[in-house]
Amino acid sequence: MNPSAQPSRRPERPWFSSGPTAKRPGWSPDALAGALVGRGIRAPSALARVQQSVDLTRQVLGIPDDFRVALIPGSDTGAVEAALWNMLGERPVQVLDFENFGHTWAEDVVKHLKIDAEVLKAPYGQVPDLSKVRPDADLVFPWNGTTSGVRMPGPGFIAADRTGLTICDATSAAFAMDLPWDRLDVTTFSFQKALGGEAGIGFMVLSPRAVERLNTFDPGRSIPKVLRLRKDGRADEAIFEGALINTFSLLTVEDWLDGLRWAARVGGVPELIRRTQSNFEILSEWVARTPWIDFLAADPTVRSETSVCLQFVDPRVTGLDDQERTAFVKRFCSALEREGVALDIAGHRSAPPGLRVWCGCTVDAADVEALTPWLDWAFAASMVEPQPA
Template sequence: MIPTSKPHNPNFSSGPCSKRPGYELTQLDISTLGRSHRSDIGKSALQQAIEQTKSLLKIPADYKVGIVPASDTGAMEMMLWSLLGKKPVDVCYWESFGKGWFSDIKNQLQLSDVNPLTADYGQLPDLTLTNPDHDIVFTWNGTTSGVKVANADWISEQRSGLTICDATSAVFAMPMDWEKLDVTTFSWQKVLGGEGAHGMIILSPAAVERLESYTPPWPLPKIFRLTQNSKLIEGIFTGATINTPSMLCVADYLDALNWITEIGGVDAAIARSENNLAILTNFVNQHEWINFLAERVEQRSNTSVCLRLSLTDKQLKEFGQLLADQQVAYDINSYKDAPSGLRIWCGATVEAANVELLLPWLSWAYESVKNSD
């Protein structure tokens, strides 16, 4: 029987992700629109976004937070091109985005001393094999595999290399061990459901020291330059962005940050995401035809939840299309490079009630397509 109740919000995409509950464009503070981002009102909004991010995420006082171009991809590329080359590099990857960072380091930067630590989709490499005297590049949460690192215990406190972490689908949804992270990047359109094209960088004092003491052997385009005359460009970390940002996107991000404050801060956001995963976990445990792609419980993502179904690729496409046609769930098929299955976003902006309402539809769609050719 077709279910009678639908999720009130069918947006389960893993990026851009669902807006916060109750989101309305009319609620945004648009006083900065049409104004220069260099004006007092523009710089104030950008600085507020930086300061609120730092406060909500409980980032150490001596760390730097900045807004940079081109989403998380731009933020990561900026850091790879600006910092790498001084030391050997260990690159840990277990899904497509981490593999992309390895490819850029090996083929674009053409570094010779690069050590890949890899695992198949659903697994995590042995992170204890990383060398604390090397730079280490990794994703905190594999957005396309649904596999996350459980903690940062494997990172040495006595390291001489830098840890560079792509945390775009983890920040605001998973506890971050900032003392173990020298460079962290994320984007607004993931856990906070913000708009695209803007990235965030979080730098430890060790990362700043590297930037000010090391000059890469390759040229850096303007949008990658964080130093001038061997000194950090401080303005980037107080709201003077490298290029022109969208002030509408900034207003949207500030709205999301205010919502995080209203619900009780980052701990409340993490709890919302973990509760969504728990709802899905209970469902999976009750049905033999669906399972997690992540093989170990402690490594299961609570944001980009990736699932395997006992269906063919053709049936899975039909499955996703059925739910979209019914306006029940949009964009939940696996990422194009990942094993076939589902990827359901369970970050903080997704309401538990909507996850609950989705579950009968998953069963209905499975029953509808399992015997199709």
């Protein structure tokens, strides 16, 4: 391919970042016009707006009526940390470590909480041996490995009659994959993932079993205020009734409401999953016909449909050392960014050098179709040796 022969068609929206992700189609700053800026976060109207965002999230996701929900500072990270610090230590703990965030949770549990947890590891592109998951242990895991392009194959590895809690980081799975609420006790995600919200706020969903843990178990450790879920020895009911642990941006809340209204308008989670699958299938068809690229996840049953991670398999790239491969990926992505056709698609810094293309529901299938010829162009252009300055 002649690297100067650029494709004639460009993606209308070049946003393929894995977080913050693309805004919903048609979004503009006008969507924030009704935000209660300048109002106190505990003003009745502001609290009503926050509660509206909670109620609509519950509605769109189909969260069971007896599950409790709360907004947590610090995005998904804050929500996961709050669960770990408040709930772990009552029984044995297992952590699934197969990508950057699962690894982070494993380190937090073992090194910072000083819990002698069993860490079930797998390299990037694979899942751990799920047959080793114990029903009597608390389990901490990502449903979808945002940095590895790997997701859970389904809920079968979680026992319906488990006695331990499941703490699930679902930040790149919620609104794009079916979540089995009957198998999840603590589920977390963030505004800036699947619906393209602004960053900074985490969402926590607790089953009745998780609430019971808060009510009956004292972890015996000091917990920072922004992570504290208990008060006077029980779950802090105010947090689960719309009170906020600290001050949130009402612009962010308004933006989240806008994304939720769009999700409800287009058909809810079934349509969001369909849009995601359509995007993933377009990219998958391109991978199948392109000899120099492949999925990082070899097993198709665990490939993520949202954060699609790809590796270069051309011998001219695989023969490079790590530093040279990293430089190649940077050259590849920079060529696309200069043309304004694909922004922020380099793999996560902790992952093997490669690409990561977000195919979630806020991305349009037509833009994924338009992207693929540009990926071919960028590869050809990047194979040309850079000239000395």
